[in-house]
Structures are given as structure tokens and as C-alpha cells.
Amino acid sequence: GDSVTQMEGPVTLSEEAFLTINCTYTATGYPSLFWYVQYPGEGLQLLLKATKADDKGSNKGFEATYRKETTSFHLEKGSVQVSDSAVYFCALCRGSARQLTFGSGTQLTVLP
Amino acid sequence: KAGVTQTPRYLIKTRGQQVTLSCSPISGHRSVSWYQQTPGQGLQFLFEYFSETQRNKGNFPGRFSGRQFSNSRSEMNVSTLELGDSALYLCASSLVSGTRSYEQYFGPGTRLTVT
Numbered sequence: 001g002d003s004v005t006q007m008e009g010p011v012t013l014s015e016e017a018f019l020t021i022n023c024t025y026t027a028t029g030y031p032s033l034f035w036y037v038q039y040p041g042e043g044l045q046l047l048l049k050a051t052k053a054d055d056k057g058s059n060k061g062f063e064a065t066y067r068k069e070t071t072s073f074h075l076e077k078g079s080v081q082v083s084d085s086a087v088y089f090c091a092l093c094r095g096s097a098r099q100l101t102f103g104s105g106t107q108l109t110v111l112p
Numbered sequence: 113k114a115g116v117t118q119t120p121r122y123l124i125k126t127r128g129q130q131v132t133l134s135c136s137p138i139s140g141h142r143s144v145s146w147y148q149q150t151p152g153q154g155l156q157f158l159f160e161y162f163s164e165t166q167r168n169k170g171n172f173p174g175r176f177s178g179r180q181f182s183n184s185r186s187e188m189n190v191s192t193l194e195l196g197d198s199a200l201y202l203c204a205s206s207l208v209s210g211t212r213s214y215e216q217y218f219g220p221g222t223r224l225t226v227t
Binding site for chain 2: 036045091093101102
């Protein structure tokens with residue numbers, strides 16, 4: 001079955017540091033890939049997405065590239081802020097199934 | 113445009129009781145999916161409704177059920193509650209156009225505590 005593997009957390013960075021959160025997936029066909037972010041006490045917010053190989057999703061300084069050859073969708077940001085502290089989830093969805101498969105989430109804490 | 117709304121936001125129930133949670137999707141979104149989030153199991157898909165029909169179902173016991181109304185609002189029901197049902201229940205809606213589905217947008221969730 002489908003699965004998503006994220007790097008273990010928690011991750012603690014200083015403000016303005018570079019962020020990478022690794023995500024790899026297992027799925028048949030060509031899934032769509034997503035990063036969602038969850039702030040304390042809230043639901044999930046869509047951060048970015050990519051629907052086909054070599055697509056780059058980007059939003060609010062975050063980027064991720066759909067790499068079919070390595071089945072990866074790593075999240076990066078060049079300079080993190082304290083306000084980026086949250087839990088980040090990588091997810092996939094195959095075709096029109098409208099069923100997301102999530103990774104376990106990575107807790108990010110950014111210190112001033 | 114208003115986002116996905118869920119009611120109630122918090123709920124405390126006793127083992128053996130049943131509970132109904134409600135979700136109103138973004139206007140124009142006809143697909144509603146439900147997820148359970150727990151510290152131990154993470155985010156797990158429960159089921160998805162489109163045009164008042166359940167289209168997909170996750171690996172949960174029959175105590176978990178749902179329905180969708182003609183205005184796309186959805187409810188999920190959990191009967192005979194167990195302690196392990198304590199979780200954040202998230203609803204998500206998405207736009208469906210022809211054979212194409214779009215990304216899912218989540219509500220704030222309902223925090224269910226079973227005592």
C-alpha cells in the first residue's frame with residue numbers, strides 16, 4: 001500500500017537557519033504530493049503541492065520538488081522564522097481517490 | 113470565502129456513548145473527507161463522501177460511520193465509544209470538477225475526549 005516516510009523530529013533551529021525536512025514515499029503510479037502545516041490547536045493548512053514529476057511547489061518561502069527517480073519531496077526554506085514553528089506533514093494522494101496518506105509529521109521549533 | 117467549519121470544537125463523552133460530529137465544507141466543494149489524528153497512530157483516513165455517497169473508506173471498525181447531505185454538509189458518528197477513540201477528528205473538503213479532484217482544505221477539527 002501507499003506510505004510516506006518523514007524524517008524524525010523534533011527539529012530545533014535558530015532564526016534565519018536553513019531548513020530541510022526529508023520526505024520519501026511509496027506509491028504506485030504518479031501520486032500528487034503535498035506539504036501541510038499544523039499550528040498548535042489548529043487544523044492542517046496546505047503549504048504547497050506538486051502534481052507531477054519535476055514540479056516544484058512553493059509558498060511563503062518554502063519549496064519542495066517532486067523527484068520521481070528518488071521518490072522524494074523534501075521541504076526546504078532558506079531562512080526560517082520563529083513564526084514557522086509548527087508540525088509539518090508530508091502527504092500523497094493517488095489519482096482522484098481524495099484519500100490522503102500522511103507521514104508521521106515533523107515538529108519544528110525555531111528559536112529567536 | 114468561508115473555510116471548512118466543524119462543530120463542536122470540543123467534546124467530552126463517556127465510554128459506551130455515541131457521538132455525532134458535523135462538518136460544513138467550503139462553498140462549492142462537494143467532496144468531504146474525515147481523518148482521525150492521534151499521537152500514536154498519526155493521521156488516518158476514515159472515509160470520504162461525494163454527492164451524498166461514500167466513495168472511499170479507511171480501515172476503521174463499523175462503529176465509525178458517516179453521511180453527507182444534499183448541501184454537501186457531512187456528519188460522522190461514532191457509536192459505543194472506547195477510550196481509544198479519543199482524538200482530533202479533522203474534516204477536509206475539496207473541489208471536484210469532472211474527473212479531476214483538487215487539493216483538500218481542512219477544518220480546525222473536533223477534539224473528542226472519551227472518559
